[in-house]
Amino acid sequence: MRVTPLRMMAAASVLLALLVAVGAVVGTSRTTQRVRAAPTAPASPSGSASTPLPATTSLPATTPAPDTTSVPATTSPSSAPQPGLVVGLGDSVTSGAACNCTPFVQTYAAALARRDGAPVRAVNLGHGGDTTVELLALLKGDAAARRALAQASVVVVTIGANDLVPLIARWTAGGCDDACVQPAVVTMGNGLAAALQEIRSQAPHARLLVTDYWNVFEDGEVADAKRGPGFATWSDEVTGSANMTICARAAAVGASCVDLYEPFEGEDGTRNPSALLADDGDHPNAAGHALIAATLLHATP
Template identity: 50%
Template sequence: MIKILRRLTTGLLLIVILSALNAGDTVSEVDLAQLQTPGLMNVVALGDSVTSGTNCNCSAFPQMYADALQAKRGKPVHVDNLGVGGLDSAGLLQSLNQDDSTAEVATARASVVLLTIGANDFGDHHDDVTSGQCTSDCVADEFEQLTVNLGKILDRIHVLRDHLPTTILMTGYWNVFKDGAVAQQQYPASGRVASDQLTVRTNDAIAAAAHADDATYVDIYTPFEDDATNITALLAPDGDHPNAAGHALIAQILLNATPSHVKAAVHKG
């Protein structure tokens, strides 16, 4: 009788394990294989529609970056692109605070974190800004909350990483709204100026958060808005997202900003 019970217990245990492995919120067989790859570096990309590659019809910059980093270091690099269209800083913070969420698990095991967030925090004021009617006062509350959220996001990343050495690359934006030929067609001159001013202010907030932490601020504004560059050639037809050339440029900028000493992280499990 005891032997039968032991067999039943063992059988039930195997069923539980197999069920867990087949569940969507647990480590998959692919993940298990990756974690056993010698020298594997895990990268997680957290952010909005820029990160997700909306309207790009290409491999978004996180995958381009991972491929280039792998070629540079000569060892495998795995990237989890968790970009979500429309995501703002509050939404990202919520996902990082959710137990066993994809964002929480992927961030915990990533020695490199790519972070692009903040533009959607001002979405409610799009028409006010792009019409040229918005002054800095109309987004004062959003800026205050963005600053708080960025600090909390960085703190949460460190907690999830158990304060292990982590390379955090925080990008700014070339524009928080539309740019190039599309913006020229849809926004008056005053609206384009206001949008640019809001972008610079947003980038300053992101840079300040990075400098207050051990993160690295990565300037996207300058290379996109360089006088020698036709920004329209870097944007998708919607004028709001990068095209393949734009994503390739972001990936190269991120690669240039990656410390040469960055190493694969010990898996936290």
């Protein structure tokens, strides 16, 4: 068959169209394959990818990286709760003189342990006859006292009565009115303030409880019998002034003032406290120490 130029041109056009179509299909297939099999981007010298990875290559959320955080210090054996420590400071009332019983410091610590369900031990540093000046000397110069205070969770202080003992001689010699009493009370208060500030510096985080007195001298049936008529009334007035000063000095350092006057003397101050006192009419007996411990416990949140 003879092929005319027109037919040859038509055939060439068809062949060209087929080639273009085949090329388009091939190109599309390669492009699709490149997206599906894109290689992971090479790492940069610092270890990070030089180009972002496609979203389809990220790790699923269910396979987090291992946790390399160190164990918290709170799980170490050294951080286990330590037993509480009650430190008692003060005069013969604190030490338990004339009682032949367990002093209130130890009784209070045991009651605190029972109430809170945690171990509590006691260190009683009370010393008969001590004044506020002597307490301050103990705090500054006694290594054992300083070690105890550094570990204390509660510090209980009863001090100040012995600072006022010289007033008894003045009353016996002819009386001692308010003008006689107040300078001695102020001096006692200043000594107490210095001691409490020292305690705060050595035991800044301890709960500080400062008691006042039911009486700074003899009380009950012994008072007038030993010192003469009118002594009980006068000593009660001295005690009221001393207690106000003790509580003011305690408040100045953020301590709690624990009142012992009402538990011993009653709300109106007319109760005879002899049943709570030793035979000397001055120091608490076993019942008195138990009452002080219970009063301290009530004052401890």
